Amino acid sequence: MKKVGIIRGDGIGKEIIPPVVEILNSFAPLEILEIEAGYSKWKKCGEAISEEDLEILEEVDAIFKGPTATPSGRGTFRSVNVTLRKHFDLYANVRPIKSYGVKYGALRENVDMIIIRENTEGLYSGIEFSIGNLAQSVRVITRRGAERICRFAFEFAKKEGRKKVTLVHKANILKETCGLFLEVGKEVSKEFGGIEFEDMIVDATAMRMVRSPENFDVIVTTNLFGDILSDLALGIVGSLALGGSANIGDEKALFEPVHGSAPDIAGKGIANPVGALISGGMMLKYLGFEKEGEEILNAVERSLKEGKVLTPDLGGNAKTDEFLRYFESKLR
16 A cells, blocks of 8 residues: 655645545555645744654655645745755656647647656755845756756656657856756757657747647756746646646655645635646556556546536636536546
């Protein structure tokens, strides 16, 4: 039996994570260990996640997490996501972007790409300081970090039967940091002769992603660029709520929907659980339940393609629990 650490998170996380965990547990034998983390815990305890929480999560095989809120500006706390990624060295962020036949809000159809971003370096390294009216942030790119994320992307593409890897950078301006990332990516690509390789400047990538997203297969990039491009891509397919993600290290992985805690709709029972379901399917596959994970993902696609029961963000009027019941009817 696999151990899974559960973090419900804030806002709508408390509404979508428990029922999705129940579905996952009906598919695979999971031992559940639950902890509280996020903004709501910080308000009660003065810390968003404790050392004791991290010790509990050290013992699990994977972490399944809802969205956690992080206040902007000084004097608050470090993001729970960043804390977990750093603590467990979850260096690879994997976000599948698929159109699923959704019509409402979608700009393009036939989108099926994977965005893989380096998760522990770049401008999210957290190295910032201020001197008077000057504030600076240090962008960190190491050869080791670049090599392992690029190799992860190519190995992922090979395993999933993908044909092309696009490395996204800004090496024409950020000549040292992006220059190193591009240099290492080119070196790694030579080890994977059966997979097409191209590199693309990030602003050109954003434009082409809107105009012809079907031309992208696997994208590998740095932390900030990947964060922005993945949200752009989800906007193209119709909703941020269609995004699941994996944060993978050599020894542990964390799975979570990519959307925020959505305090404006929390408590209304209308949150879209699709991102959590996709993340859950990805987690089951990671834990060795390949067939069960694929069935979760296939049922998501069947549910969305039929388009009969959809939450308001996708143009429907279904409640969260109504969509989940419909989803369960599509499980085979």
